[in-house]
Amino acid sequence: MAYETLIVEIEDHVATIKLNRPDALNALNTQLLGELADALADADGNDKVRCIILTGSAKAFAAGADIKEMSEKTFVEMFLSDFFGSETAAICRTRKPIIAAVAGYALGGGCELAMMCDFIIAADNAKFGQPEINLGVLAGIGGTQRLTRFVGKSKSMDMHLTGRFMEAEEAERAGLVSRVVPAKQLMEEAQAAAQKIAEKSQLAAMMVKEAVNRAYEVPLNEGLLFERRLFHSLFNTEDQAEGMAAFMEKRTAQFRDR
Numbered sequence: 001m002a003y004e005t006l007i008v009e010i011e012d013h014v015a016t017i018k019l020n021r022p023d024a025l026n027a028l029n030t031q032l033l034g035e036l037a038d039a040l041a042d043a044d045g046n047d048k049v050r051c052i053i054l055t056g057s058a059k060a061f062a063a064g065a066d067i068k069e070m071s072e073k074t075f076v077e078m079f080l081s082d083f084f085g086s087e088t089a090a091i092c093r094t095r096k097p098i099i100a101a102v103a104g105y106a107l108g109g110g111c112e113l114a115m116m117c118d119f120i121i122a123a124d125n126a127k128f129g130q131p132e133i134n135l136g137v138l139a140g141i142g143g144t145q146r147l148t149r150f151v152g153k154s155k156s157m158d159m160h161l162t163g164r165f166m167e168a169e170e171a172e173r174a175g176l177v178s179r180v181v182p183a184k185q186l187m188e189e190a191q192a193a194a195q196k197i198a199e200k201s202q203l204a205a206m207m208v209k210e211a212v213n214r215a216y217e218v219p220l221n222e223g224l225l226f227e228r229r230l231f232h233s234l235f236n237t238e239d240q241a242e243g244m245a246a247f248m249e250k251r252t253a254q255f256r257d258r
């Protein structure tokens with residue numbers, strides 16, 4: 001499918017989705033989020049895709065929700081359209097693993113979008129922030145909830161209340177990003193990570209995603225039970241038998257998603 005605000009490439013079982021509104025530093029508007037939801041649903045349904053990379057430009061992953069689109073809206077319009085509600089819900093329904101490869105600004109909705117992905121690889125020039133307070137508003141697509149779970153209350157409050165930006169190194173220290181790499185190597189690293197994931201059993205990879213995400217939604221006992229049941233269920237698959245046989249035979253496993 002052709003998109004106006006995205007560039008999508010599929011290569012070696014990895015779909016790379018690049019946000020592409022360069023004149024607005026990839027600010028997220030209704031069109032972009034709608035197209036992103038569609039592109040992710042396409043990737044999810046495409047048998048050739050085993051992992052997804054979401055990225056932006058060298059200067060900005062995304063500088064937030066599009067302020068120009070929002071500025072004139074009223075409460076009634078926002079509420080009745082549930083602004084960004086359906087698009088973000090659709091993005092979060094993606095079942096295949098998504099890596100956010102973040103260079104430059106990931107601010108406001110941009111930071112929130114990165115946090116909707118499964119993990120974040122950051123370029124050393126990445127800057128994260130929730131500066132909505134400078135506009136007289138607050139985060140609206142998950143920032144107060146997800147950032148707090150990632151970095152804890154104190155740093156989350158600091159980011160949301162002062163609107164300051166966090167450099168990549170601090171973001172890694174705080175647990176927001178999984179690794180920081182030189183900006184020039186960002187896509188190479190993200191590709192390599194995606195390739196590694198693409199080589200695994202897709203059944204196991206998708207169950208990992210479900211189980212880790214459960215940790216944010218249910219009490220520990222429920223999460224532990226869910227994980228254990230998923231573990232048990234994989235013993236009804238050829239991939240479990242193949243993975244364990246390959247270990248014992250000292251060879252590389254050939255997973256077939258069965």
Ligand code: CO8
Pocket residue numbers: 023024025027063064065066067068083084085105107108109110131132135138139140141
């Ligand atoms: N929205 C719209 N346009 C933007 C945005 C944005 N968020 N960010 C940048 N742009 C545009 C600029 O207006 C400019 O366009 P133009 O040339 O037509 O004036 C172009 O991108 C380049 O930007 P700058 O000239 O400002 O570039 P600088 O390098 O000087 O500065 C910054 C870069 C620091 C990133 C600066 O652009 C900036 O501060 N941007 C706004 C950051 C921000 O406040 N983000 C939060 C937005 S609100 C939000 O995300 C809420 C999310 C929740 C939605 C909930 C719905 C339910």
